[in-house]
Amino acid sequence: MSALLSVRDLSIGFGSGPSVVRDVSFDVEPGQTLALVGESGSGKTISCRAALRILPRTAQIRSGTIVLNDSKGTANLTELSERQMRGIRGNRVSMIFQEPMRSLSPLHKIGNQVSEVLWLHRGASEAEARKQVLNQFDRVGFPDPARAYDSYPFELSGGMRQRAMIAMAMVSKPELLIADEPTTALDVTTQAQVLGLIKELQRETGMALILVTHDLGVVANMAEQVVVMHKGRVMEAGPAEPILNKPAHPYTQQLFDAAPQIPDREAVGLPMPDEDLILQMTGVSKTYTMRSSKGWKADKLIHACRGVDMKLARGKTLAIVGESGSGKTTAARIALGAELPDLGGEVLFRTTGESEPITVHNMTRAERTAFQRKAQMVFQDPYSSLSPRMRIQDAMTEPLEIHRLGTTAEQRDKAAEMLQRVGLNSDMLKRYPHAFSGGQRQRLSIARAMMLDPALIVCDEPTSALDVSVQEQILTLLENLQDGLNLSYLFISHDLAVVARIADEVAVMRRGLVVEQAPPETLFYNPRHPYTKALIAAQPEPDINRPIDLKLVALGAGSPDSWDDAFRFSDTVIPSLVELEPGHKVRCHV
Amino acid sequence: MVMLRYAVYRFFTMLLTLLVVSVLIFVIINLPPGDYLSNQIAELQASGQSAGVAKAEFLRKEYSLDRSLPEQYLIWMGFWSGPHGFEGLLQGNYGWSFEFDRPVSEIVGDTLWLTVVVNLAAILFVYAVALPLGVMAAAKSRTWIDYTSAFVGYLGLATPNFLLALILFYYGHRYFNLPIGGLMDPSFEGQPMSWEKLKSILVHLIVPTFVIGTSGASAMMQRLRANMLDELGKPYVETAIAKGMAPSRMLTKYPLRVAFNPFVADIGNLLPSMVSGSVLVSVVLGLQTIGPTLLTALKTQDQFLSAFILMFVALLTLIGTMISDILLVMLDPRIRYEGREA
Numbered sequence: 001m002s003a004l005l006s007v008r009d010l011s012i013g014f015g016s017g018p019s020v021v022r023d024v025s026f027d028v029e030p031g032q033t034l035a036l037v038g039e040s041g042s043g044k045t046i047s048c049r050a051a052l053r054i055l056p057r058t059a060q061i062r063s064g065t066i067v068l069n070d071s072k073g074t075a076n077l078t079e080l081s082e083r084q085m086r087g088i089r090g091n092r093v094s095m096i097f098q099e100p101m102r103s104l105s106p107l108h109k110i111g112n113q114v115s116e117v118l119w120l121h122r123g124a125s126e127a128e129a130r131k132q133v134l135n136q137f138d139r140v141g142f143p144d145p146a147r148a149y150d151s152y153p154f155e156l157s158g159g160m161r162q163r164a165m166i167a168m169a170m171v172s173k174p175e176l177l178i179a180d181e182p183t184t185a186l187d188v189t190t191q192a193q194v195l196g197l198i199k200e201l202q203r204e205t206g207m208a209l210i211l212v213t214h215d216l217g218v219v220a221n222m223a224e225q226v227v228v229m230h231k232g233r234v235m236e237a238g239p240a241e242p243i244l245n246k247p248a249h250p251y252t253q254q255l256f257d258a259a260p261q262i263p264d265r266e267a268v269g270l271p272m273p274d275e276d277l278i279l280q281m282t283g284v285s286k287t288y289t290m291r292s293s294k295g296w297k298a299d300k301l302i303h304a305c306r307g308v309d310m311k312l313a314r315g316k317t318l319a320i321v322g323e324s325g326s327g328k329t330t331a332a333r334i335a336l337g338a339e340l341p342d343l344g345g346e347v348l349f350r351t352t353g354e355s356e357p358i359t360v361h362n363m364t365r366a367e368r369t370a371f372q373r374k375a376q377m378v379f380q381d382p383y384s385s386l387s388p389r390m391r392i393q394d395a396m397t398e399p400l401e402i403h404r405l406g407t408t409a410e411q412r413d414k415a416a417e418m419l420q421r422v423g424l425n426s427d428m429l430k431r432y433p434h435a436f437s438g439g440q441r442q443r444l445s446i447a448r449a450m451m452l453d454p455a456l457i458v459c460d461e462p463t464s465a466l467d468v469s470v471q472e473q474i475l476t477l478l479e480n481l482q483d484g485l486n487l488s489y490l491f492i493s494h495d496l497a498v499v500a501r502i503a504d505e506v507a508v509m510r511r512g513l514v515v516e517q518a519p520p521e522t523l524f525y526n527p528r529h530p531y532t533k534a535l536i537a538a539q540p541e542p543d544i545n546r547p548i549d550l551k552l553v554a555l556g557a558g559s560p561d562s563w564d565d566a567f568r569f570s571d572t573v574i575p576s577l578v579e580l581e582p583g584h585k586v587r588c589h590v
Numbered sequence: 591m592v593m594l595r596y597a598v599y600r601f602f603t604m605l606l607t608l609l610v611v612s613v614l615i616f617v618i619i620n621l622p623p624g625d626y627l628s629n630q631i632a633e634l635q636a637s638g639q640s641a642g643v644a645k646a647e648f649l650r651k652e653y654s655l656d657r658s659l660p661e662q663y664l665i666w667m668g669f670w671s672g673p674h675g676f677e678g679l680l681q682g683n684y685g686w687s688f689e690f691d692r693p694v695s696e697i698v699g700d701t702l703w704l705t706v707v708v709n710l711a712a713i714l715f716v717y718a719v720a721l722p723l724g725v726m727a728a729a730k731s732r733t734w735i736d737y738t739s740a741f742v743g744y745l746g747l748a749t750p751n752f753l754l755a756l757i758l759f760y761y762g763h764r765y766f767n768l769p770i771g772g773l774m775d776p777s778f779e780g781q782p783m784s785w786e787k788l789k790s791i792l793v794h795l796i797v798p799t800f801v802i803g804t805s806g807a808s809a810m811m812q813r814l815r816a817n818m819l820d821e822l823g824k825p826y827v828e829t830a831i832a833k834g835m836a837p838s839r840m841l842t843k844y845p846l847r848v849a850f851n852p853f854v855a856d857i858g859n860l861l862p863s864m865v866s867g868s869v870l871v872s873v874v875l876g877l878q879t880i881g882p883t884l885l886t887a888l889k890t891q892d893q894f895l896s897a898f899i900l901m902f903v904a905l906l907t908l909i910g911t912m913i914s915d916i917l918l919v920m921l922d923p924r925i926r927y928e929g930r931e932a
Contacts, residue, residue: 052832054828054831054832085834086834086835086836087834088834089831089832089833089834090832090833090834091834094832095832097825097828097829097832098825099825102824102825102826103825103826103828103829104826104829105826105829105830105844105847105848106826106848106923106924107847107848107921107922107923107924108843108844108847109923113829116833116835117833117834120833120834120835121834152923152924154923154924165829168829168833
């Protein structure tokens with residue numbers, strides 16, 4: 001037996017319920033990466049946590065063994081006492097978690113939290129630990145380790161926090177690292193950099209990695225071994241290459257089919273038509289003032305959006321893509337009239353092709369009512385966007401009641417009709433939201449948005465909280481609705497692959513500016529802007545032969561001053577958006 | 591440096607608040623029609639005792655009760671010259687109690703600091719009991735430890751304080767020979783502070799502290815338990831476990847620190863509720879605290895006495911909130927660095 005970690009016939013259950021993990025076995029070889037792949041509820045997270053016995057209190061390991069066999073000896077992890085487990089955790093096996101924003105205590109300095117590992121397991125003095133931690137910080141890519149050591153987590157960005165977590169996991173030089181969706185909460189360019197870092201550290205130290213993920217693209221970039229899980233069972237396991245190239249199990253195949261991909265074929269997209277525009281944004285900017293807490297310092301201006309011009313033709317989809325803080329959501333909120341643009345910006349909305357345009361931020365009462373009926377929104381988080389205390393029927397008929405449309409019976413019929421339209425059953429009207437899965441809830445949100453027969457729907461990351469196979473279904477639903485009802489979508493997303501599928505035109509935003517705008521085919525085949533190139537390069541492809549090009553990512557994802565002269569911008573000098581070919585605009589100096 | 595600046599800033603806002611509070615107290619006390627002396631004059635005239643009337647009229651002049659309300663306020667505070675020049679709270683003159691016919695300072699005298707002592711002891715008791723029990727109950731939630739502490743806690747909340755006081759006196763005296771009533775042995779009253787007197791006070795404090803503190807402690811324990819349970823589900827707790835920390839160290843270093851903030855913020859609020867809540871207990875236990883005096887003063891419209899006591903409680907509260915604010919800033923970097931550029 002040479003495996004570093006060997007899991008045999010592991011079964012885990014909650015309370016007296018049926019097992020949620022059943023007869024799972026896998027081996028992790030020294031220095032290798034094993035990916036545990038699956039959707040939510042597949043048991044992948046529970047299985048890997050069982051190795052460190054960090055399980056919810058009601059969960060018990062019912063049978064099976066987990067044996068760690070590293071240079072410090074052999075340990076049967078299912079049989080060690082809690083006290084002995086403490087000597088394993090953070091020392092011989094480390095773990096990093098999904099949410100770097102919440103995985104560090106907000107009240108303790110980063111250096112303190114990382115050094116703690118050495119105090120606990122090495123009995124290191126404060127000074128010794130500090131030295132080693134600073135060294136580790138340097139290796140995980142903190143530009144100023146000493147400053148990071150004395151920072152609090154809220155002073156760092158998400159990517160930097162995940163680096164701190166990695167430093168914490170690595171500082172004791174474990175031979176096995178368990179990473180539970182380490183990059184899911186990060187922007188795609190940050191994800192690429194963090195994955196690159198983990199790989200590099202692995203090469204340096206020869207540590208093995210268990211990577212829990214739902215993203216086949218991440219798997220293709222990282223793993224040598226793959227275990228595909230579904231509903232607590234292993235569906236398929238083995239070396240990464242054959243599984244990714246030629247999946248044997250139908251479930252794996254299904255995962256592949258559902259994963260959206262950026263097309264790599266050459267194509268020229270048609271520019272967004274210029275007539276019958278439902279939404280037209282001209283020169284829209286939004287500046288927030290951050291009040292300085294110190295009286296003698298000037299207030300800080302934050303440009304959430306700068307000079308955004310966008311057109312959306314009836315029946316089409318305009319997607320805005322960007323990382324968090326790029327201004328994409330602000331732009332959408334302004335389009336819906338939820339936020340007032342700075343002076344000089346204008347948003348026009350046409351209810352029908354013939355009607356006079358409504359100026360969204362200067363409406364009469366009647367216009368406002370009409371606008372609210374015709375423009376609706378679908379939110380990102382289906383778990384918090386439905387009131388848990390309202391029956392589905394009440395949640396759905398509420399918009400009709402507000403606008404005093406129809407009798408109670410008519411409202412109910414309409415709700416039933418909409419439920420069927422989004423693929424749910426009309427006898428679900430009496431239920432409460434908690435009786436639905438995430439995907440079903442997102443269908444409900446869409447059905448609710450459809451209740452007033454809108455012409456425009458703003459979708460704010462409608463699929464980013466969902467599993468890939470559910471995401472696929474929701475995207476199909478949105479497409480069908482669009483075809484059937486001639487709907488227009490303003491689609492906000494950080495995921496280029498999703499956008500590639502649904503959009504007619506894509507605007508890439510960065511620091512409040514649109515840096516490139518084109519039909520998806522043009523954008524993906526012929527990206528011009530370094531940031532767009534970085535976004536495309538950072539997108540993990542489920543193809544083992546196309547690893548992420550970290551150089552390209554680093555080139556474009558940095559701050560705008562690091563871009564080529566042609567694209568560089570600062571607070572004062574901003575190049576204009578130039579139309580290089582019909583329908584393809586890039587922000588550059590000509 | 592940040593801390594010092596904040597402390598200075600906080601001190602000045604406290605003074606400002608105190609000023610506003612003084613206006614409020616004065617207005618509220620003067621809201622009911624008439625005052626102590628005009629009531630007395632009316633009573634005396636009805637019974638035809640003119641000598642008393644003259645004295646009362648004299649007192650009215652002496653304490654400027656014949657002037658307009660704003661003037662009365664300014665004279666009371668010591669911002670304005672009264673019949674005898676500047677003689678108000680600021681100058682250390684607390685006024686005259688008509689009910690007791692003695693200066694206010696003489697009446698409150700000892701009871702002021704005894705009130706502070708009793709309530710401080712009760713607050714310390716609240717924290718000393720609630721902290722470990724609350725953390726234990728959360729860490730061992732849904733076990734017998736949790737259920738037992740919850741049961742005892744609810745019992746503490748539900749038992750009327752005066753009843754608890756009587757029971758404790760009875761058994762305390764019977765089995766531990768604890769003294770009944772008062773805050774010190776009668777022989778020490780009015781004596782200067784001595785080692786023996788201090789010991790006597792401490793022994794007398796045991797039962798009152800327990801009685802006044804029990805309900806506060808059980809309420810705080812339940813809230814701490816709920817807060818801790820919220821924190822225990824957070825990812826940073828998992829991170830700490832994954833590091834290999836022992837549970838007790840992990841609990842106190844991470845979730846307790848976060849869950850603790852509301853309790854620091856509570857320090858200021860505890861004081862007034864204890865002072866007003868302990869009136870009945872003070873009567874039953876025969877404690878020389880300020881509560882019973884306040885009750886009498888309010889009932890008889892003895893305005894200088896009641897105003898002074900209310901000001902004193904307000905001052906305690908404001909000092910309490912100031913301390914808790916400063917502690918919060920020290921404990922929570924998120925507050926300290928608010929608006930600092932990252």
